[in-house]
Amino acid sequence: MERLTAGTTPAGTLIGASAPDGTGIVHLGLGSFHRAHLAVHTARALAVEQGEWGIHGFANRSARVVEALQAQDHRYAVLQLSQEGTSAGVVDVHRATGVLAQEPRAFIRSLTRPEHRILSLTVSEVGYSLAVGGGLDLDDPGIRADLAAPHEPRTAIGLIARGLVERSASGAPITVLSCDNLQSSGRTTERAVTDFLQASGADADALRYVARHVAFPNAMVDRIVPATTPQTVADVERLLGVHDAAPVPAEAFSMWVLEDRFAAGRPAWHAAGATMSDEVEAYELVKLRLLNGSHSLIAYLGGLSGAPTIVESFAQPWVRDAVLELIRRDYLPTITLPEGLDVEDYVASLIARWSNAPLRDLTARVGSGGSTKLLQRVPEPAAQTLDAGRTPHLLALTTAAWIACVAPPAGLEPGPVAAEMVEPAREQLAAATRGAVTAREHALAALDAGVLPASLAARAPFRERVAELVEIIARHGARAAAEEALRASAEEAR
Numbered sequence: 001m002e003r004l005t006a007g008t009t010p011a012g013t014l015i016g017a018s019a020p021d022g023t024g025i026v027h028l029g030l031g032s033f034h035r036a037h038l039a040v041h042t043a044r045a046l047a048v049e050q051g052e053w054g055i056h057g058f059a060n061r062s063a064r065v066v067e068a069l070q071a072q073d074h075r076y077a078v079l080q081l082s083q084e085g086t087s088a089g090v091v092d093v094h095r096a097t098g099v100l101a102q103e104p105r106a107f108i109r110s111l112t113r114p115e116h117r118i119l120s121l122t123v124s125e126v127g128y129s130l131a132v133g134g135g136l137d138l139d140d141p142g143i144r145a146d147l148a149a150p151h152e153p154r155t156a157i158g159l160i161a162r163g164l165v166e167r168s169a170s171g172a173p174i175t176v177l178s179c180d181n182l183q184s185s186g187r188t189t190e191r192a193v194t195d196f197l198q199a200s201g202a203d204a205d206a207l208r209y210v211a212r213h214v215a216f217p218n219a220m221v222d223r224i225v226p227a228t229t230p231q232t233v234a235d236v237e238r239l240l241g242v243h244d245a246a247p248v249p250a251e252a253f254s255m256w257v258l259e260d261r262f263a264a265g266r267p268a269w270h271a272a273g274a275t276m277s278d279e280v281e282a283y284e285l286v287k288l289r290l291l292n293g294s295h296s297l298i299a300y301l302g303g304l305s306g307a308p309t310i311v312e313s314f315a316q317p318w319v320r321d322a323v324l325e326l327i328r329r330d331y332l333p334t335i336t337l338p339e340g341l342d343v344e345d346y347v348a349s350l351i352a353r354w355s356n357a358p359l360r361d362l363t364a365r366v367g368s369g370g371s372t373k374l375l376q377r378v379p380e381p382a383a384q385t386l387d388a389g390r391t392p393h394l395l396a397l398t399t400a401a402w403i404a405c406v407a408p409p410a411g412l413e414p415g416p417v418a419a420e421m422v423e424p425a426r427e428q429l430a431a432a433t434r435g436a437v438t439a440r441e442h443a444l445a446a447l448d449a450g451v452l453p454a455s456l457a458a459r460a461p462f463r464e465r466v467a468e469l470v471e472i473i474a475r476h477g478a479r480a481a482a483e484e485a486l487r488a489s490a491e492e493a494r
Contacts, residue, residue, distance in 0.1 A: 001237060004090070004244040006073040013240060015078065015089040016043030016272070022052035023095050026110045028156060029122035030059040030066065030097065036078050036225045036250040038120055038179055043093050044272035053267045054095035056110055060123065061101045068246035069097050077236045077244045081358040082252040088239040104159060111163030114172035117264035119160065121189070122179045125372040126424060127156045128192050132375065132453045136195035143196070150200040161196040168209035173263035175215040181292055183376055184281055186259065190216035215263035218280040222255040222287050224353060226361040251359050253349065257283040282338040289331040291350055293377035294323045297394070298354065299367035300401030303418035304478035310361040314354040322482040326394035329489050333388070334381040364420035370402045371425035371451045379456045390492060391461050397485040400443065400469035401478060407433060409442035412474045425451050443470035
């Protein structure tokens with residue numbers, strides 16, 4: 001079968017329009033989410049209004065996707081999966097690609113080119129090297145190494161900072177646009193970059209340039225993009241009649257809310273499905289808590305019950321009940337909803353998305369990286385709930401189920417699904433809990449490991465509830481713990 005290229009793309013399958021030869025966007029993080037989200041919105045924007053908005057993309061470390069895209073004239077398919085059916089379309093907006101780990105100077109040089117007016121990022125939460133409580137983690141080993149050699153950085157924040165320092169010589173404005181699941185994503189990115197610049201001894205001119213000529217708009221991104229599988233490749237071949245070595249599966253739903261604060265222009269994203277709003281942070285909280293926070297609970301309960309996909313986990317009535325109670329009791333009271341958002345419709349859309357069987361989103365994928373993700377999803381709403389005089393039973397359940405999946409107490413075997421979850425803090429949690437005799441001691445030691453902020457981990461009602469739920473999981477299983485959390489939450493509501 002022929003490979004997907006410019007010459008073999010079937011007529012009528014292009015999503016939006018092709019980008020021109022010129023590149024105006026540098027993107028860091030060529031993973032599936034970027035290629036199913038910002039790239040798709042950009043293709044659709046170019047169909048409305050042309051402009052030099054091709055993308056120069058950099059993968060972080062893996063050359064696999066870059067090599068595949070280069071062999072395919074930088075084209076790839078997005079396989080849209082829904083209960084209504086499966087379809088495929090081709091995206092053609094990338095004009096150059098590289099691997100950051102192999103050519104960091106190429107990335108830095110790309111930021112000095114004045115025609116590059118946007119730097120967009122999908123580096124995951126961990127890529128920002130954030131400290132617990134906010135700001136750049138100056139004790140992060142990668143950040144320490146970059147601060148010791150700021151002209152040869154390796155971390156995402158160090159590389160961005162160096163690129164902006166070198167760009168400051170021309171004074172050309174640029175926008176740094178985070179497309180990751182961060183609360184106040186623009187402000188968070190700006191603080192991390194500024195912290196690095198100050199700690200690295202950047203001169204006053206560079207700091208002044210960043211403050212005056214670099215924009216960091218907030219953004220909220222939302223589309224479920226599961227891992228590519230051999231079935232993805234086979235489905236694209238069946239639908240398009242060509243072989244694609246880098247296809248991306250995705251749900252039909254896609255949402256992007258942007259603060260319209262760009263230093264040097266942008267594509268017509270507003271005409272291609274994006275929402276421009278001054279309430280991005282409110283939308284962020286809705287998504288980070290109602291979708292992402294609930295997603296974590298589905299994943300950890302699914303991991304403990306052996307459900308390989310999110311659909312199979314959520315289909316269990318006790319998981320569904322726990323998730324909806326988490327939304328109603330522990331999350332919604334902590335959010336000021338953006339104007340015009342119908343929360344009942346939004347929750348209904350979440351239920352439909354978590355029930356989308358063709359998507360086959362893996363439980364282990366969603367449960368990976370919990371030590372970073374939960375920082376955005378648990379501490380603040382838990383603290384707000386405690387301050388209101390209530391116990392966040394379902395947030396405690398989320399935390400307990402995470403501990404049981406990635407750092408189980410002695411005698412608990414969480415199972416193969418949990419074992420597949422990638423957890424950067426596994427060793428840290430294992431060291432902190434070494435020597436714990438009971439499940440309760442183990443849970444308290446995990447809370448004191450420094451993963452969650454001490455300001456929450458030290459609060460007695462939360463500590464006790466997490467410890468109790470870990471004990472129940474260890475003795476009776478995840479379902480019993482969920483039912484206990486539901487019982488206690490309902491009793492408190494009366």
